[in-house]
Amino acid sequence: MKSYDVVITGIGLVSSLGEGPDAHWQKLTATGTRPVLDVERFAPYTVHPLPEIDWNLQIVKRGDQRQMETWQRLGTYVAGLALDDAGIKTDEALCSTMDMVVAAGGGERDVAVDNDILAASESRADFDILLNEKLTTELRPTLFLAQLSNLLAGNISIVHKVTGSSRTFMGEEGAGVAAVETAAARVRSGQSTHMLVGGAFQTEHPDMLLGYELGAYLHRGVWKPVWQRTGSEGGGVVSGSGGAFLVLESREHAEKRGARIYAGLGPVRSGRARRKRGELSSTIETLLKAANLPQGPLLALSGASGGHAATSAEKTAMDAHAGLAARGFGTLTGHMKEAQFPFAVALAALAVHNKASYPVFDAASERNFDGIPEQVLATAVGYHQFEGLALVSAA
Amino acid sequence: MAKLKDHLGRPVVAVTGIGVVTSLGIGKADNWAALTAGKSGIHPITRFPIDQLNTRISGTVDFLPSSSKGASALTYELAETAAREAVTEAGIDLENFGGPLFLASPPVELDWHDRLALYKGGDQPDASRRVLEVARGLNSPDMFDSAQFGTIADRLSDAFGTTGLPITLSTACASGATAIQLGVEAIRRGECDRALSVGADGSATAEALIRFSLLSALSTSNDNPEKASKPFSKDRDGFVLAEGSAALVLESLESALARGATVLGILRGCGEKADDFHRTRSKPDGSPAIAAVKAALADAGLSEDEIDYINAHGTSTPENDKMEHLSLSTVFGERISQIPISSNKSMIGHTLSAAGAIEAAFSLMTMREGVIPPTINYDNPDPAIALDVVPNKKREAKVGTVLSNSFGFGGQNTCLVMAREPV
Numbered sequence: 001m002k003s004y005d006v007v008i009t010g011i012g013l014v015s016s017l018g019e020g021p022d023a024h025w026q027k028l029t030a031t032g033t034r035p036v037l038d039v040e041r042f043a044p045y046t047v048h049p050l051p052e053i054d055w056n057l058q059i060v061k062r063g064d065q066r067q068m069e070t071w072q073r074l075g076t077y078v079a080g081l082a083l084d085d086a087g088i089k090t091d092e093a094l095c096s097t098m099d100m101v102v103a104a105g106g107g108e109r110d111v112a113v114d115n116d117i118l119a120a121s122e123s124r125a126d127f128d129i130l131l132n133e134k135l136t137t138e139l140r141p142t143l144f145l146a147q148l149s150n151l152l153a154g155n156i157s158i159v160h161k162v163t164g165s166s167r168t169f170m171g172e173e174g175a176g177v178a179a180v181e182t183a184a185a186r187v188r189s190g191q192s193t194h195m196l197v198g199g200a201f202q203t204e205h206p207d208m209l210l211g212y213e214l215g216a217y218l219h220r221g222v223w224k225p226v227w228q229r230t231g232s233e234g235g236g237v238v239s240g241s242g243g244a245f246l247v248l249e250s251r252e253h254a255e256k257r258g259a260r261i262y263a264g265l266g267p268v269r270s271g272r273a274r275r276k277r278g279e280l281s282s283t284i285e286t287l288l289k290a291a292n293l294p295q296g297p298l299l300a301l302s303g304a305s306g307g308h309a310a311t312s313a314e315k316t317a318m319d320a321h322a323g324l325a326a327r328g329f330g331t332l333t334g335h336m337k338e339a340q341f342p343f344a345v346a347l348a349a350l351a352v353h354n355k356a357s358y359p360v361f362d363a364a365s366e367r368n369f370d371g372i373p374e375q376v377l378a379t380a381v382g383y384h385q386f387e388g389l390a391l392v393s394a395a
Numbered sequence: 396m397a398k399l400k401d402h403l404g405r406p407v408v409a410v411t412g413i414g415v416v417t418s419l420g421i422g423k424a425d426n427w428a429a430l431t432a433g434k435s436g437i438h439p440i441t442r443f444p445i446d447q448l449n450t451r452i453s454g455t456v457d458f459l460p461s462s463s464k465g466a467s468a469l470t471y472e473l474a475e476t477a478a479r480e481a482v483t484e485a486g487i488d489l490e491n492f493g494g495p496l497f498l499a500s501p502p503v504e505l506d507w508h509d510r511l512a513l514y515k516g517g518d519q520p521d522a523s524r525r526v527l528e529v530a531r532g533l534n535s536p537d538m539f540d541s542a543q544f545g546t547i548a549d550r551l552s553d554a555f556g557t558t559g560l561p562i563t564l565s566t567a568c569a570s571g572a573t574a575i576q577l578g579v580e581a582i583r584r585g586e587c588d589r590a591l592s593v594g595a596d597g598s599a600t601a602e603a604l605i606r607f608s609l610l611s612a613l614s615t616s617n618d619n620p621e622k623a624s625k626p627f628s629k630d631r632d633g634f635v636l637a638e639g640s641a642a643l644v645l646e647s648l649e650s651a652l653a654r655g656a657t658v659l660g661i662l663r664g665c666g667e668k669a670d671d672f673h674r675t676r677s678k679p680d681g682s683p684a685i686a687a688v689k690a691a692l693a694d695a696g697l698s699e700d701e702i703d704y705i706n707a708h709g710t711s712t713p714e715n716d717k718m719e720h721l722s723l724s725t726v727f728g729e730r731i732s733q734i735p736i737s738s739n740k741s742m743i744g745h746t747l748s749a750a751g752a753i754e755a756a757f758s759l760m761t762m763r764e765g766v767i768p769p770t771i772n773y774d775n776p777d778p779a780i781a782l783d784v785v786p787n788k789k790r791e792a793k794v795g796t797v798l799s800n801s802f803g804f805g806g807q808n809t810c811l812v813m814a815r816e817p818v
Contacts, residue, residue, distance in 0.1 A: 118510070119522065128443050129447070135602055148567065148805065149544075154804065154805025157806045158672070164668075166806065168565045169562055169563065171544045171562075214535065215539035272549065272559060
């Protein structure tokens with residue numbers, strides 16, 4: 001079967017640092033950029049909050065905005081940025097034949113309703129009946145749609161008219177890895193000529209912190225860079241709000257329409273270490289081998305979460321490769337869960353495209369990288385499960 | 396000698412194992428007997444109190460050990476039970492499947508009873524902070540796992556020895572069909588010789604029921620549960636929330652024949668098309684559903700007049716059945732009134748994330764057994780929907796090809812075309 005080259009032609013990014021590929025490139029290549037932190041709102045947890053966003057720029061209809069909560073709005077917004085960046089957004093023919101894979105968790109619950117139910121439970125012995133009473137009268141009917149995982153993709157179809165196909169993958173960082181891997185495989189095999197792939201995570205909601213903290217994964221106390229949280233209070237993860245979407249195309253398709261090509265997307269590899277059996281280190285090693293890393297110095301955009309066991313295993317595996325210069329971008333953006341891997345791939349593509357490296361984000365833990373990065377590695381090792389990496393190459 | 400490559404030069408994909416659980420029972424044999432007898436699995440809800448609820452009936456699966464243990468536990472058990480039946484039938488090592496896993500399952504949420512337990516475990520006045528504080532002190536692996544989206548697939552991968560990173564997906568009520576489509580595509584791309592595609596949904600909690608109820612999607616025919624799901628009837632008044640699971644072992648025909656496996660059917664084609672009209676409603680002209688059906692036929696290399704039977708999405712909502720009829724009439728023209736079309740949901744209700752997989756399993760059995768399960772409760776035909784719905788009684792028929800439709804919230808439209816025999 002014919003194999004097509006997969007290239008990246010559009011990048012949409014939002015994090016606490018700002019929005020768009022240029023803003024991120026400027027911030028992340030400037031020396032001494034400090035993370036944007038909110039240490040008060042969810043204390044004792046620190047989060048990297050969303051920047052100010054004018055939703056109208058990508059979601060024109062107020063009615064559409066009202067149908068979503070922040071997570072879906074954010075994802076829809078970032079997807080719009082990527083489509084714009086690829087020069088596809090206003091091209092109806094391209095949007096209506098574009099395939100989409102979204103990596104998603106769930107949307108926001110109504111905190112006021114939930115807490116009202118919990119408060120009322122103090123004086124009631126019949127909790128299940130209380131639940132029926134409160135939920136039937138207090139839930140907004142359309143809130144359900146703002147919570148459904150596949151409705152981020154649904155909103156992207158409605159707002160941006162991306163209607164070739166729509167699939168939503170779930171499963172934390174692994175969903176982001178599988179989404180990029182599947183999208184690339186579809187383009188490579190000729191099943192699709194152009195794809196939209198990515199995700200978003202909105203951490204500024206107690207339930208989004210709870211998802212981590214049920215397993216005691218969140219870092220507490222004074223903020224530290226992602227590689228330096230071992231031995232600190234808590235589990236090491238500092239989360240961030242943000243999102244990343246990529247437009248992937250076959251090289252033929254991109255060249256034919258005269259699109260700007262950021263980079264080629266080389267091998268994407270995924271894994272599922274049985275971590276309880278101690279397989280994580282060997283799985284990361286296997287993935288690195290399978291990516292056919294080039295000889296010599298190699299820049300690596302690491303999606304490390306700071307989660308103690310996972311990040312320490314990733315650090316050890318990377319340190320064992322003398323040429324690997326890791327950049328834990330979570331130090332500056334926080335951990336964006338489903339969006340973390342697409343974000344890593346996007347930052348890797350920017351380095352290749354701009355023919356320049358990122359400076360160290362953590363001078364105590366990261367190696368210098370000199371020269372022009374021809375190829376850049378992107379990784380995501382889940383805080384709890386699932387791993388993946390990709391190699392991005394000069395266009 | 397069967398052709399090993401399809402009309403587009405891709406590996407032909409066979410089904411070598413099938414497993415099913417619905418409210419009608421565990422396993423293919425019990426389900427098929429009930430389904431062909433026109434038996435309904437819909438019953439009054441007993442899992443949680445029904446006070447204040449407009450809908451008090453469902454097709455929950457109440458007979459598994461995890462049936463009372465929350466959505467995550469039940470969804471896992473449903474998936475595992477169906478997968479075990481399918482892998483066993485395929486004659487593959489139960490602990491070493493040797494191919495990837497594609498799981499369609501509902502989005503997970505912390506169970507209300509767990510949230511309440513966390514709240515009761517502390518005394519800090521701010522409820523959200525209290526829940527977080529107690530959660531981290533408790534650090535319960537079970538509670539954590541139940542709220543992680545990747546857990547069920549991870550556990551299934553451990554149990555069956557599937558390879559690589561499992562994919563958990565949601566395309567709402569089309570999820571089960573998408574899980575099969577992903578498996579088919581992986582085999583066609585040559586990434587694997589076999590794949591395990593599972594759709595499972597055990598998420599019929601009070602909150603889930605209330606959410607659909609608030610969207611006016613559910614039948615309120617509470618007094619006669621077995622009659623509540625009445626697809627294509629004039630008095631249809633919504634779907635019936637239900638649970639279940641199905642698993643298919645997909646295998647390249649070449650690999651299946653090489654190891655002497657029994658071929659249960661062929662996955663000929665898959666088609667999809669997203670709708671940009673509305674979050675819950677379809678484009679009035681039905682064009683996305685039409686495009687999905689046409690894409691599935693084209694992918695299968697079949698023309699409209701080569702479909703023998705249609706396994707309808709047929710939810711029993713006023714909107715779906717009307718739209719499904721419109722789109723099928725557009726694709727099949729005059730012939731649509733002569734093609735038998737039935738809705739399994741008339742008996743098992745709407746199993747949401749599992750529906751596409753369960754209905755694919757029943758479609759394959761329909762071809763193998765030469766019996767079409769009926770659309771029950773067809774007492775007041777909707778005159779605007781002129782279809783041969785195989786009313787109320789099963790029908791013996793030689794069925795060589797099936798189209799199975801799945802449509803969902805968020806503009807999801809996925810269709811599968813299956814065949815009894817390889818070409």
